[in-house]
Amino acid sequence: MPTYREEAVVLRTQRLGEADRIVTLLGRERGVVRAVAKGVRRTSSKFGARLEPFMVVDLQLFEGRQREGRSLDTVTQAVTISPYGADIAADWDAYAAASSMVEAAERLADAADSTHAAEQQYVLLAGSLRVLSRGERRSDGVRDAYLLRALSLAGWRPNFAACARCGTAGGFERVSLAAGGAVCDACAREAGPTIAVSVDAMRVLWALLAGNWGVVEAAGSADRDRASTVVAAYAQFHLERGLRSLHVTDAERRSTLHEPMRSDEV
Ligand SMILES: [Zn+2]
Structure with missing residues (x-):
């Protein structure tokens, strides 16, 4: 054999x-x-x-x-x-983050359409596990950065720096999962359900994707948590069945989703 x-x-x-x-x-x-x-x-x-x-x-x-x-x-x-x-299993937060990461990695590997894409996913996962095992960064931040980058490698790179729909630059306060990132007020009306975030939470999302740890670690916990909610929802949106290990309940998801404003309301 x-x-x-x-x-x-x-x-x-x-x-x-x-x-x-x-x-x-x-x-x-x-x-x-x-x-x-x-x-x-x-x-x-x-x-x-x-x-x-x-x-x-x-x-x-x-x-x-x-x-x-x-x-x-x-x-x-x-x-x-x-x-x-061993180091990851010894720390509950790191263990929970790593569990979400390997679950996503298994799903995303099916989406890799070439040997090169598979290798990039491998390098990203091994590198992120190394960071987790060292315990030098917040585990939830390592997980969220990993998920955004792994989804990007699979072809779903979100845009948090400008409107994902029309490209207008600016500090927006709504994320559309379907549009793939921040949406301006005009596009939010067309984009279907959106998630409300603060300008600072949007900056955390941008920093997670860009690997700007200074911004991630300086952010307040409410903004970091909001960014995590968006990352979990974005991962679930693309991984369809959702990640069991992320523990985002339907009720939590519903509370973060807002129906788009109808044009006659504005
Ligand atoms: Zn727009």
């Missing part, structure tokens, strides 16, 4: 029988790979903790047969490249 080598982030694991595990990986070259790790749950396992979520590993695998368009490969060797998993 053909074998191959792949650098990968462990996205999630599932138990398989008494001692084995199925690991879902984001590979640098192959995108999402599902593989069996045999004997991984025995204390004597040579894989040990290397195949836990959020670890970056160098793997040898052999290819399984394709079944219904998916294949289940088998891990034969695993060497740790970056042990982010």
Whole structure:
């Protein structure tokens, strides 16, 4: 059976029988790979903790047969490249953020239409997990910046610096998920439901996407929370089924969505 080598982030694991595990990986070259790790749950396992979520590993695998368009490969060797998993698992906020990130990564990998796009998603995820594991930045900010950039790589880059619909520059206070970012007052009437945000929250959104951490960390908590709500809604809008791990309830979502003003009201 053909074998191959792949650098990968462990996205999630599932138990398989008494001692084995199925690991879902984001590979640098192959995108999402599902593989069996045999004997991984025995204390004597040579894989040990290397195949836990959020670890970056160098793997040898052999290819399984394709079944219904998916294949289940088998891990034969695993060497740790970056042990982010342990540090992330030790911090609840980091763990929650990382869980949202790997869930989004798995969905977005299907949207990657080329090897280059898959590799960019891999590099972004591994880099964001490294930042999380170091604990130097707020976990929610790392998660939100990751989501905005990962969605951008998938072709859904939002615009928070100007009206996403007509391009007018300015400090706007409404976000349209469908239009893909800030909308001016005129466009807000045409854009369908919009989310109200402060000018400062819009600036946080812009800074998250631009990687301007000074702005993100200087922002007030209300503005940061509002920006997080927008990021979660934007991710859910594009990932369709929504991310379970983001815990945004329908009631919360409804409270943030406003029907567009009708032109006869203004
Ligand atoms: Zn506009």
